[in-house]
Amino acid sequence: MNAIDTSIDSAIRAAASAIVLENVSKSYDGTTQVIPPLDAELRAGEFTVVLGPSGCGKSTLMQMIAGLERVSGGTISFGARKVQDLEPKERGCAMVFQNYALYPHMSVFENIAYSLKVAGMPKPERVERVEAVAKMLGLSDLLARKPGQLSGGQRQRVAIGRAIVREPGVLLFDEPLSNLDAQLRHDMRMELAELHRRIGATTVFVTHDQVEAMTLADRILILNKGRIEQFDTPKAIYHKPASVFVAKFIGAPPMNIVPVTGDGKVLRLADGQVLVECPVFGDYQLGIRPEDILVGEGPIKAGLRYREDLGSHAILAADLGGNLLRIATPFGADIGTEANLSLTFPPLRLHLFDAETGRAIPGAFSAQ
Numbered sequence: 001m002n003a004i005d006t007s008i009d010s011a012i013r014a015a016a017s018a019i020v021l022e023n024v025s026k027s028y029d030g031t032t033q034v035i036p037p038l039d040a041e042l043r044a045g046e047f048t049v050v051l052g053p054s055g056c057g058k059s060t061l062m063q064m065i066a067g068l069e070r071v072s073g074g075t076i077s078f079g080a081r082k083v084q085d086l087e088p089k090e091r092g093c094a095m096v097f098q099n100y101a102l103y104p105h106m107s108v109f110e111n112i113a114y115s116l117k118v119a120g121m122p123k124p125e126r127v128e129r130v131e132a133v134a135k136m137l138g139l140s141d142l143l144a145r146k147p148g149q150l151s152g153g154q155r156q157r158v159a160i161g162r163a164i165v166r167e168p169g170v171l172l173f174d175e176p177l178s179n180l181d182a183q184l185r186h187d188m189r190m191e192l193a194e195l196h197r198r199i200g201a202t203t204v205f206v207t208h209d210q211v212e213a214m215t216l217a218d219r220i221l222i223l224n225k226g227r228i229e230q231f232d233t234p235k236a237i238y239h240k241p242a243s244v245f246v247a248k249f250i251g252a253p254p255m256n257i258v259p260v261t262g263d264g265k266v267l268r269l270a271d272g273q274v275l276v277e278c279p280v281f282g283d284y285q286l287g288i289r290p291e292d293i294l295v296g297e298g299p300i301k302a303g304l305r306y307r308e309d310l311g312s313h314a315i316l317a318a319d320l321g322g323n324l325l326r327i328a329t330p331f332g333a334d335i336g337t338e339a340n341l342s343l344t345f346p347p348l349r350l351h352l353f354d355a356e357t358g359r360a361i362p363g364a365f366s367a368q
């Protein structure tokens with residue numbers, strides 16, 4: 001990295017500020033609350049991924065942070081500054097959209113330099129900044145080209161360059177990779193992670209791709225109908241989901257959830273089959289990830305319905321007392337030819353959820 005690179009990196013790092021949302025709510029029509037009052041603190045320099053199903057309010061939340069939508073209530077702070085009533089350009093954040101519209105008649109250099117020019121920055125300084133950003137993003141050899149002469153990934157890098165050249169303390173991405181093919185998405189994911197490590201801007205990234213969320217995020221904010229289901233590290237989200245919603249949203253295939261009843265000693269299915277010991281009474285939902293189920297020997301009986309060999313591993317689908325159970329087994333694992341599977345659910349891999357609310361009940365299986 002040369003001296004100019006370092007100055008850009010550290011300028012962005014210095015400007016990174018925490019984003020604090022307090023009681024932030026949004027209604028477009030004055031009656032339906034798309035976002036009920038919500039509190040969250042996105043730490044300075046942190047990479048937060050906002051994840052959730054279509055229509056849950058991800059873009060709305062992002063646009064309120066950016067200033068493209070007004071909040072209906074509450075406050076948004078960037079560090080010590082309250083920004084909810086400021087115009088987007090006064091907030092000091094930059095945004096990269098899914099449909100990153102580059103100016104087609106301008107060169108890559110001019111596209112990246114445009115906002116600096118509008119801001120009245122003198123030319124020598126502009127050139128220096130654009131060259132530094134281009135170097136950071138591997139665009140130095142493409143500065144004279146027009147967007148039409150670039151690949152999808154290169155265009156996306158120009159859009160990112162355009163966003164970071166003004167050295168924002170807050171960087172917002174709204175599904176920036178969803179128009180790219182699988183290989184490019186993968187490459188861009190690595191580049192974004194690397195870029196974030198270097199510049200350290202507080203970053204918010206909206207997606208409905210759980211792989212992007214798991215690989216990029218310091219913390220994932222999972223939204224369900226405008227409410228936060230869980231806001232935690234990818235590891236905690238995967239291994240300690242706070243609700244059935246989170247458990248079923250993350251993982252491919254997702255966590256298996258079966259209704260069970262406890263008699264104070266064991267948990268049973270509706271047909272009476274015992275699954276595991278557990279000292280609780282009443283109705284619950286029991287969760288287990290496909291890769292945590294042991295196949296071969298065990299007290300739990302399930303009927304094999306089909307098997308998919310995926311190369312690295314196989315996914316079995318089985319009927320467990322009328323519930324569909326998905327099991328991931330190592331490729332080539334000997335599961336026999338029996339239509340009846342014998343399974344074990346290791347207690348420390350199990351998750352118990354309230355039957356009504358779907359919220360996790362921590363500690364139901366001793367070491368959770």
Ligand SMILES: Nc1ncnc2c1ncn2[C@@H]1O[C@H](COP(=O)(O)OP(=O)(O)OP(=O)(O)O)[C@@H](O)[C@H]1O
Pocket residue numbers: 028029034052053054055056057058059060061208
């Ligand atoms: N400008 C608007 N006027 C009225 N309703 C809106 C407007 N924008 C979004 N909505 C509604 O607000 C809710 C949340 O939309 P939003 O776009 O924030 O969801 P999202 O999670 O980003 O969805 P997707 O993943 O499909 O982009 C939806 O019910 C949507 O119909």
